[in-house]
Every structure is written in C-alpha cells, then in structure tokens.
Amino acid sequence: xxxxxxxxxxxxxxxxxxxxxxxxxxxxxxxxxxxxxxxxxxxxxxxxxxxxxxxxxxxxxxxxxxxxxxxxxxxxxxxxxxxxxxxxxxxxxxxxxxxxxxxxxxxxxxxxxxxxxxxxxxxxxxxxxxxxxxxxxxxxxxxxxxxxxxxxxxxxxxxxxxxxxxxxxxxxxxxxxxxxxxxxxxxxxxxxxxxxxxxxxxxxxxxxxxxxxxxxxxxxxxxxxxxxxxxxxxxxxxxxxxxxxxxxxxxxxxxxxxxxxxxxxxxxxxxxxxxxxxxxxxxxxxxxxxxxxxxxxxxxxxxxxxxxxxxxxxxxxxxxxxxxxxxxxxxxxxxxxxxxxxxxxxxxxxxxxxxxxxxxxxxxxxxxxxxxxxxxxxxxxxxxxxxxxxxxxxxxxxxxxx
Amino acid sequence: xxxxxxxxxxxxxxxxxxxxxxxxxxxxxxxxxxxxxxxxxxxxxxxxxxxxxxxxxxxxxxxxxxxxxxxxxxxxxxxxxxxxxxxxxxxxxxxxxxxxxxxxxxxxxxxxxxxxxxxxxxxxxxxxxxxxxxxxxxxxxxxxxxxxxxxxxxxxxxxxxxxxxxxxxxxxxxxxxxxxxxxxxxxxxxxxxxxxxxxxxxxxxxxxxxxxxxxxxxxxxxxxxxxxxxxxxxxxxxxxxxxxxxxxxxxxxxxxxxxxxxxxxxxxxxxxxxxxxxxxxxxxxxxxxxxxxxxxxxxxxxxxxxxxxxxxxxxxxxxxxxxxxxxxxxxxxxxxxxxxxxxxxxxxxxxxxxxxxxxxxxxxxxxxxxxxxxxxxxxxxxxxxxxxxxxxxxxxxxxxxx
Numbered sequence: 001x002x003x004x005x006x007x008x009x010x011x012x013x014x015x016x017x018x019x020x021x022x023x024x025x026x027x028x029x030x031x032x033x034x035x036x037x038x039x040x041x042x043x044x045x046x047x048x049x050x051x052x053x054x055x056x057x058x059x060x061x062x063x064x065x066x067x068x069x070x071x072x073x074x075x076x077x078x079x080x081x082x083x084x085x086x087x088x089x090x091x092x093x094x095x096x097x098x099x100x101x102x103x104x105x106x107x108x109x110x111x112x113x114x115x116x117x118x119x120x121x122x123x124x125x126x127x128x129x130x131x132x133x134x135x136x137x138x139x140x141x142x143x144x145x146x147x148x149x150x151x152x153x154x155x156x157x158x159x160x161x162x163x164x165x166x167x168x169x170x171x172x173x174x175x176x177x178x179x180x181x182x183x184x185x186x187x188x189x190x191x192x193x194x195x196x197x198x199x200x201x202x203x204x205x206x207x208x209x210x211x212x213x214x215x216x217x218x219x220x221x222x223x224x225x226x227x228x229x230x231x232x233x234x235x236x237x238x239x240x241x242x243x244x245x246x247x248x249x250x251x252x253x254x255x256x257x258x259x260x261x262x263x264x265x266x267x268x269x270x271x272x273x274x275x276x277x278x279x280x281x282x283x284x285x286x287x288x289x290x291x292x293x294x295x296x297x298x299x300x301x302x303x304x305x306x307x308x309x310x311x312x313x314x315x316x317x318x319x320x321x322x323x324x325x326x327x328x329x330x331x332x333x334x335x336x337x338x339x340x341x342x343x344x345x346x347x348x349x350x351x352x353x354x355x356x357x358x359x360x361x362x363x364x365x366x367x368x369x370x371x372x373x374x375x376x377x378x379x380x381x382x383x384x385x386x387x388x389x390x391x392x393x394x395x396x397x398x399x400x401x402x
Numbered sequence: 403x404x405x406x407x408x409x410x411x412x413x414x415x416x417x418x419x420x421x422x423x424x425x426x427x428x429x430x431x432x433x434x435x436x437x438x439x440x441x442x443x444x445x446x447x448x449x450x451x452x453x454x455x456x457x458x459x460x461x462x463x464x465x466x467x468x469x470x471x472x473x474x475x476x477x478x479x480x481x482x483x484x485x486x487x488x489x490x491x492x493x494x495x496x497x498x499x500x501x502x503x504x505x506x507x508x509x510x511x512x513x514x515x516x517x518x519x520x521x522x523x524x525x526x527x528x529x530x531x532x533x534x535x536x537x538x539x540x541x542x543x544x545x546x547x548x549x550x551x552x553x554x555x556x557x558x559x560x561x562x563x564x565x566x567x568x569x570x571x572x573x574x575x576x577x578x579x580x581x582x583x584x585x586x587x588x589x590x591x592x593x594x595x596x597x598x599x600x601x602x603x604x605x606x607x608x609x610x611x612x613x614x615x616x617x618x619x620x621x622x623x624x625x626x627x628x629x630x631x632x633x634x635x636x637x638x639x640x641x642x643x644x645x646x647x648x649x650x651x652x653x654x655x656x657x658x659x660x661x662x663x664x665x666x667x668x669x670x671x672x673x674x675x676x677x678x679x680x681x682x683x684x685x686x687x688x689x690x691x692x693x694x695x696x697x698x699x700x701x702x703x704x705x706x707x708x709x710x711x712x713x714x715x716x717x718x719x720x721x722x723x724x725x726x727x728x729x730x731x732x733x734x735x736x737x738x739x740x741x742x743x744x745x746x747x748x749x750x751x752x753x754x755x756x757x758x759x760x761x762x763x764x765x766x767x768x769x770x771x772x773x774x775x776x777x778x779x780x781x782x783x784x785x786x787x788x789x790x791x792x793x794x795x796x797x798x799x800x801x802x803x804x
Binding site: 036037042045061070074079080315317327333337343344351 | 463
C-alpha cells in the first residue's frame with residue numbers, strides 16, 4: 001500500500017503524508033541508514049525516540065549476510081530487526097557499483113566477487129526484486145547503474161552518461177516486470193476495482209539517472225514515467241561532483257518529478273543539503289553522514305558543527321547543544337564525558353553522539369514540516385543559515401578553528 | 403553516609419539494606435563494572451532498567467584517563483557519567499598488580515609505567531584515597547596488594563602470602579588515615595554527637611587478604627577490624643585458584659566478617675558463584691563476566707548458558723530466553739538477529755547481549771533477596787541448580803554440545 005497526500009506547498013517545498021504498509025510517514029522526512037539491519041549504535045526504541053519513522057536497509061549487505069532465507073524465516077526485515085514502522089530498501093545497485101574493479105557490468109546484470117568470501121555472484125534487476133520482496137520492504141527501489149561523475153580522473157562524457165542512463169531505463173522496466181510477477185505490481189497498471197486486492201502490496205520507486213546532463217535527466221524521467229512507478233528518486237548525486245553541479249541537477253529535476261508522488265533524493269547529505277532539497281520539493285532523504293560522523297566525533301548542531309575530539313572540550317561541562325532535547329543533551333552528558341568515551345573506545349560514546357546527530361536531523365525535518373504548514377519556509381531557511389553560521393560558541397562557522 | 407541494616411537472615415544468607423550518599427541499595431546485589439566511567443555498551447537509563455542500583459568504577463583507569471581534575475570539575479564521577487545512584491570504586495591496586503613485570507611493589511607504593519604513554523607513575527595508599535575522594539565514590543576501597551595464587555608456575559608460599567598480607571594491612575592503615583585527613587574518616591572513630599557533621603562522608607571498606615591460608619585470612623581480618631572500616635571485602639579470590647580453594651576461603655572468611663557491616667566478594671563471578679556467595683553471607687558482588695561475555699556472544703540464562711555464535715541459532719526466531727523480560731528478550735529480538743549483529747560487528751549486538759546478561763544477573767539477585775525474605779533460600783538454591791542444569795533447549799548443561 002502506498003498513498004501520498006500532498007497537504008501543503010510553500011514555494012516548491014512540499015508538506016505531505018505517505019501511507020505505507022507499516023505505517024504513515026509525515027514528509028519531508030530523513031531516513032536513517034540501517035546497513036546490516038540495524039542503524040549503527042541505535043536500538044529501535046531510540047530510533048523512535050529521536051523521531052525516525054522510516055529507515056533504510058541495504059539489500060546488498062543483507063543479501064550477503066545473513067541472506068534472504070533467514071530474514072524471510074524471521075518474518076521479513078521488520079520481523080528480523082524489530083522495526084515496526086516503514087522500511088525502504090535500496091536495490092543493491094549502488095553497492096555493487098562501488099566495488100569498482102571487482103565487478104563487471106553487463107546487459108544482464110552485474111557480476112562480482114563477494115567481499116565476504118570471494119564467491120562469484122550475479123545481481124540482476126530480477127534478483128534485486130526477489131531479495132527486496134523477501135525483505136518485504138515497504139518501498140523497494142529499481143535496480144540501476146549509478147552513473148559515475150568521473151572515472152580515474154576522466155569526467156563521464158555525454159555519450160557514456162546516455163548509455164548508462166539507457167541501461168538503467170531497461171533495468172527499470174525489468175525491475176517493474178519482476179516486481180509485478182512477485183505480486184507486487186504498481187496499482188497504476190490495474191483497474192480501480194482491483195484496488196482491494198492490491199492493498200498490501202509494497203511500493204516500487206524509479207530512479208532518475210543521466211549524470212550531469214539535464215536533457216538526459218529529462219529523458220530518464222520521461223522513460224520512468226512511461227513505465228510507471230509509485231514514487232521517483234534522484235540518483236547519481238553526491239558521487240564526487242562539485243556542489244554547484246549537484247544543486248543544478250537537483251533544481252532541474254526535482255520540480256519536474258510528478259506532483260502527486262513522493263520524491264526521494266538518494267544519499268544526500270549535510271543539513272544544508274536537506275534544506276536545499278526540501279526547498280526544491282524533495283520529500284525523502286537518506287544519508288550515512290549523521291551516523292558515521294557521530295562515531296568519528298563530528299556533531300551537527302543548530303549553531304554549526306562541533307568536532308568533539310578537539311582538546312578544547314576536554315573538561316567542558318556543557319552538553320553537545322544546551323538547547324537540544326535529545327537523550328545525550330537533555331540527559332546532561334558533557335562534551336568532556338563524550339570526548340572521553342570516544343577516546344577510550346567506549347560504545348556509549350558512539351551511542352550518545354549518534355542519538356544526538358539523528359535527533360538533530362529529524363528535528364530539522366520536523367521544523368521544516370512546520371514551516372511549510374505555516375507558510376514560513378523561506379523565513380525558516382534564512383534563520384537556519386544564520387544559526388548554522390553562528391558557530392558553536394562563536395567558532396568559525398566552518399569549524400576550521402577546530 | 404553509610405548505614406547497613408540487616409533485615410533478615412536465612413541460614414548464613416543475609417537480606418540487607420545499604421544507605422549511601424547517593425541512595426539506598428537492597429542487598430545482596432550485583433554491581434556492574436564501569437571501567438572507564440561507563441558500563442560497557444550500556445547507558446545509565448538501561449542500567450536502571452535492568453535493575454542496577456550501584457555500579458563500580460575503576461580508580462586506576464579513570465586516574466589515567468581523563469584524570470581526576472576533569473572528573474572533579476564535572477562534579478565527581480556521578481556528575482561525569484550521569485549515574486545518580488551509588489558508586490563503589492576499587493583502589494587501583496588490582497590493576498597495577500595486573501601490570502606484572504611493568505610494576506615494582508615497594509613499601510611506599512607501586513611504581514609502574516603508564517600503559518597509555520609510558521610515563522613513570524607511583525600509586526600509593528594516599529594517592530589512591532586522594533583519587534577516590536576526587537571521584538566522590540560512595541564506597542572507596544583501601545589500597546592493597548592482591549596476593550597472587552601462583553607466579554610463573556610457583557604457588558605462593560605461606561611466607562610470601564603472610565608478607566603480602568602484612569603489607570596490605572600497613573597500607574590499609576595508611577588508607578584509613580589518608581581517608582580521614584580528606585574529611586572522609588569513618589564515623590566509628592567519632593562521637594555519636596558528631597554524627598550530623600559526618601552525614602555526607604563516604605564509606606571506606608577494608609579488604610581481607612591472606613591467600614589460600616585460613617589463619618592468614620583470620621589475621622588479616624583481625625587487623626582490619628582493629629583499624630576500623632565501614633565494610634569488609636574478600637580480595638585475592640578468582641585469581642586463578644582451583645574452585646575448591648575459592649569455596650574453602652569464601653566459606654571460612656564470609657561468616658567471620660562483622661555481622662552488622664556490609665560484606666563484599668571482589669571480582670566474583672559466575673551465577674553459581676553468586677549463589678554460593680550469598681549462601682555464605684555475602685552482600686555485594688562485582689565482576690566483568692556478564693558484560694565481557696555478552697560482547698563475545700556468551701549469554702547467561704535461567705536454563706544454562708547459550709553460546710550465541712553457534713551455527714545452530716543461525717535462523718532461530720526465539721529470543722535468548724523466552725521467559726526473560728529484558729529489552730532484548732521481551733522486545734522479540736531473535737537469536738538469529740543478535741547472532742547476525744555480532745557477526746557483522748554491529749554495536750546493537752553487544753548492546754542487546756549486555757542488557758540480557760546484566761538483567762539476568764540482577765534478576766538472580768532479586769530472586770535471592772525474595773527467597774531470603776520468605777525464608778526459602780535453600781529451596782531457591784535447589785531449583786536454581788536444577789534449572790541451570792537443564793540447559794538451553796535440553797543442551798548438555800555445561801554447554802559442551804556447542
């Protein structure tokens with residue numbers, strides 16, 4: 001089941017509501033990344049507490065370990081990881097693509113060696129759909145090729161980007177067909193009278209590719225729209241391109257995505273990127289940044305980023321952000337204490353930092369939802385940049401004094 | 403402030419109540435070990451939830467990192483680690499002793515090289531008291547030498563054990579004197595009219611040494627009693643001796659400890675050891691076993707130990723113990739899932755296992771307290787051994803089938 005309600009707009013920014021088999025998600029929203037079936041350092045309870053309502057699972061990693069048989073036996077990914085709310089899974093395409101020289105991309109699919117045990121494996125659109133069906137994710141993604149920004153210093157040419165985009169389109173159709181055969185086809189292909197029969201089906205999203213070329217992006221979107229999907233993602237960004245290219249493609253593609261379907265910007269990004277994405281009309285985001293950075297002592301706050309491992313916090317009694325209501329900050333855990341925990345590799349150090357960063361990200365999304373509702377999104381954006389630029393304790397905004 | 407009320411006895415087993423500056427502790431109780439100011443993988447909130455009411459901090463580790471200045475600036479160890487309930491700190495003696503050839507024990511104290519940066523350091527009874535005073539632990543331990551069971555294959559002789567015990571006695575007196583000078587002296591040395599003035603002082607425990615020789619243990623206890631302490635610990639057990647020696651010394655010393663003061667068995671042990679200790683009249687226990695073993699996939703349950711990494715649990719949908727009410731078990735996290743998390747080094751795998759093991763240990767203590775209250779401790783012990791011997795799913799009780 002997938003229903004997207006567009007509740008309110010403010011400029012291009014959208015306030016929506018996504019109803020999926022495992023619950024309702026208020027958009028725009030950020031989805032924490034649960035690579036191996038767990039958002040690193042977090043429990044499901046803590047995820048709920050920081051405001052998460054949909055998380056991402058990595059098809060590729062779960063396929064390799066523990067494998068779909070186990071997860072299916074445990075009741076799908078929700079039963080396995082005890083997350084009762086919606087889950088989106090990627091297709092595995094990005095992970096096999098990231099293997100670089102260890103993989104070979106052909107028309108049929110991608111051949112590669114397992115990074116776990118060297119086994120020769122093949123991932124295809126059909127196999128990706130089979131896995132995501134077994135995981136029973138609320139939103140499955142089509143198997144695609146992520147067009148690189150550059151390869152060994154050579155920028156991807158228009159021809160290369162076009163060939164890659166066309167391959168992704170053919171894979172998108174195969175993904176859709178395979179998804180349908182699994183009893184998961186998009187209702188757009190079915191008569192209204194059969195809606196009751198398909199109520200518990202999961203959703204399938206297409207992914208717009210086309211590299212840094214706006215006309216290829218248009219062509220990709222047109223092809224995907226013709227095939228028909230429940231939602232649309234922008235892929236192939238945050239892959240090493242300059243920020244201005246990212247912004248250019250985002251601002252070109254986002255407003256052209258179908259108005260009454262959810263829009264997902266994949267693998268992006270910083271708090272500034274989230275604000276930029278919402279301003280362009282994006283509803284869903286995911287990124288490892290808040291969780292990975294937390295474990296490395298990089299904290300996001302309303303007033304800029306705080307590099308926890310800097311010596312200046314050695315005996316600082318203040319929480320990460322005195323104005324924050326997360327368990328780490330409201331619980332009174334000091335910068336000195338969390339720095340100490342991270343220095344001596346105590347798990348609680350990673351935990352408190354992760355709780356804070358995810359709480360910050362999800363609160364930021366909540367604030368943007370409220371601003372759109374009240375028609376004050378532009379004011380919010382202005383204040384957001386002023387606040388973030390202030391710096392923690394008057395640090396330089398880019399944190400370079402650290 | 404330290405008040406020990408002996409509420410009820412059942413055989414040698416004691417049901418008591420310990421009132422300390424940071425709260426009341428129902429005894430007998432197990433104290434989770436928070437080496438670096440955090441019980442590994444746990445948050446303070448989770449510690450409360452599993453039933454912990456007093457935790458242990460390691461003076462030696464906290465002295466080296468982050469140092470007493472920082473902790474004092476943060477309001478002592480309670481302010482630093484945000485644990486509002488009582489804390490007991492060891493003296494650092496056991497840790498410097500464990501450095502082996504890297505340390506040199508003299509009358510004045512122990513010289514050693516810092517395992518962090520090689521700095522040449524000296525730990526003395528006076529320094530240990532100063533550190534524990536700065537940490538503001540509710541219960542400080544005297545600085546002592548832990549008499550080894552054997553050294554390079556040679557059993558400790560009676561002469562060696564006696565010399566070691568006498569040194570510990572002299573250090574115990576110096577510890578008491580230094581503790582008093584810090585304004586922390588035991589009220590036993592003061593008039594009843596001054597009780598109000600000393601209400602917020604912390605407690606200091608003596609440690610009975612004497613190796614495997616009961617007469618030396620008696621001598622140690624007599625010396626400590628003469629000096630005067632708020633409570634008494636049995637040290638120098640679980641240092642490599644055969645179980646029967648441990649039991650012999652425990653059963654000899656425990657009943658001889660002062661009746662109206664708390665009794666603490668240091669660094670022990672397995673669930674069976676806890677039951678044996680309570681039966682002998684012990685009130686307080688600490689051990690790294692439940693936390694360390696959890697991270698290695700060794701789970702304690704009512705029906706025996708479960709080795710989580712065994713292939714047989716690969717797709718097992720059951721929680722660690724279906725009858726357990728901890729977050730890991732009642733939350734429905736399966737053996738399959740926790741095994742997977744530990745295999746892929748997800749922090750949540752260590753967390754769920756630790757929560758379960760500590761919950762098991764603290765529930766075991768709760769059950770023993772109830773049994774003593776109702777005068778059914780011996781029945782409890784019988785049932786405990788039957789249950790533990792049953793094995794998880796009819797495994798062989800020693801878990802050897804794993």
